[in-house]
Amino acid sequence: MPFSKIIGSGSALPSNIVSNDVLSQQLAAKGIETSDEWIVSRTGIKQRYIAADDVKTSDLAFEAAQKAIADSGIDAAEIDLIILATSTPDYIFPSTACLVQSKLGIAGAAAFDVQAVCSGFVYALTTADSYIRAGNAKCALVIGAETFSRIIDWNDRGTCVLFGDGAGAFVLKASDEPGILATQLNADGSLHTILHTAGGVQHGQVVGDPFLRMDGQAVFKTAVTSLEASALSVCAKAGIAPETIDWFVPHQANVRIINSLGRKLGLDEDRIVVTVDKHANTSAASVPLAFDAARKDGRIQAGQKVLLQGVGGGFTWGSVLVQI
Numbered sequence: 001m002p003f004s005k006i007i008g009s010g011s012a013l014p015s016n017i018v019s020n021d022v023l024s025q026q027l028a029a030k031g032i033e034t035s036d037e038w039i040v041s042r043t044g045i046k047q048r049y050i051a052a053d054d055v056k057t058s059d060l061a062f063e064a065a066q067k068a069i070a071d072s073g074i075d076a077a078e079i080d081l082i083i084l085a086t087s088t089p090d091y092i093f094p095s096t097a098c099l100v101q102s103k104l105g106i107a108g109a110a111a112f113d114v115q116a117v118c119s120g121f122v123y124a125l126t127t128a129d130s131y132i133r134a135g136n137a138k139c140a141l142v143i144g145a146e147t148f149s150r151i152i153d154w155n156d157r158g159t160c161v162l163f164g165d166g167a168g169a170f171v172l173k174a175s176d177e178p179g180i181l182a183t184q185l186n187a188d189g190s191l192h193t194i195l196h197t198a199g200g201v202q203h204g205q206v207v208g209d210p211f212l213r214m215d216g217q218a219v220f221k222t223a224v225t226s227l228e229a230s231a232l233s234v235c236a237k238a239g240i241a242p243e244t245i246d247w248f249v250p251h252q253a254n255v256r257i258i259n260s261l262g263r264k265l266g267l268d269e270d271r272i273v274v275t276v277d278k279h280a281n282t283s284a285a286s287v288p289l290a291f292d293a294a295r296k297d298g299r300i301q302a303g304q305k306v307l308l309q310g311v312g313g314g315f316t317w318g319s320v321l322v323q324i
């Protein structure tokens with residue numbers, strides 16, 4: 001059975017950076033109090049990128065995909081599978097994956113979206129890995145892309161300070177050399193109300209609440225417990241000890257969740273990739289954005305073992321252990 005090897009990565013961020021101070025001033029003008037000190041001490045977030053009104057999820061996804069394809073050195077026509085993770089698609093249908101395929105000008109390959117919120121990228125990566133290992137695809141484009149700023153209630157200080165927009169992409173290729181070593185996906189739908197956007201469309205109108213709502217403390221506790229178990233499971237499947245992982249690239253939601261997990265897994269902070277300070281929580285885009293940053297600045301190198309983890313609404317969580 002072939003391995004799925006990551007042969008390229010790329011990312012895209014909108015041009016508009018909103019610092020905590022600027023966001024605090026914007027909220028203060030509406031009578032809502034927050035501060036850089038509160039946001040940094042509770043989450044580690046210092047700024048976020050916010051897409052302009054005319055920038056869609058597919059635009060960010062396309063830019064990240066183009067960079068990943070250029071980085072891999074393949075001809076885009078080789079791609080025979082596109083999986084895009086998002087909870088903020090351009091349309092109800094068709095999928096954003098199909099829109100990206102159209103922008104890339106490569107008709108023919110299977111293309112579909114995966115919806116697992118902030119776990120979306122590890123769900124998409126695991127799905128692509130299964131296709132490749134089964135011999136059903138040879139070259140997959142896997143994208144996480146979001147414009148969460150569109151589903152944030154900018155009058156809710158408990159959530160609006162946490163999220164940002166962006167996209168990241170991998171090119172995976174079938175290879176005889178080790179690539180993805182093990183994967184582990186889980187969900188507990190009974191927890192769907194602790195993090196959700198419960199609006200729907202009926203008779204041409206949004207019915208229900210169109211904004212993201214969250215029980216922050218329940219999410220925090222569930223994330224730490226589920227991700228520790230997931231990491232141990234994926235390492236056991238691959239037959240490696242967690243403390244021998246070279247790089248941990250966790251979902252970038254909160255630096256306190258990340259450091260707590262690092263301690264439980266015996267991983268020092270200098271082996272954990274943190275971008276939540278710059279990107280905030282970009283949901284399905286967060287893991288490939290963080291991975292790409294650490295790969296491009298030379299921290300993640302060929303031969304190393306990297307643990308990727310996602311967690312989010314559903315409730316969903318998952319891990320991918322990969323040799324670069």
Ligand SMILES: CC(C)(COP(=O)(O)OP(=O)(O)OC[C@H]1O[C@@H](n2cnc3c(N)ncnc32)[C@H](O)[C@@H]1OP(=O)(O)O)[C@@H](O)C(=O)NCCC(=O)NCCS
Nearest residue numbers: 034035038042118157158161216217219220253254311312
């Ligand atoms: C959201 C989170 C940062 C809140 O931190 P917390 O310590 O749990 O804070 P609480 O929700 O208990 O709120 C504490 C106080 O801060 C206030 N507060 C909330 N947001 C605030 C903000 N942006 N600025 C200032 N005060 C704020 C609350 O109103 C509350 O005030 P009160 O005590 O007067 O009622 C934290 O729960 C968290 O990170 N959870 C996980 C979220 C996450 O990762 N989500 C994405 C998963 S994919």
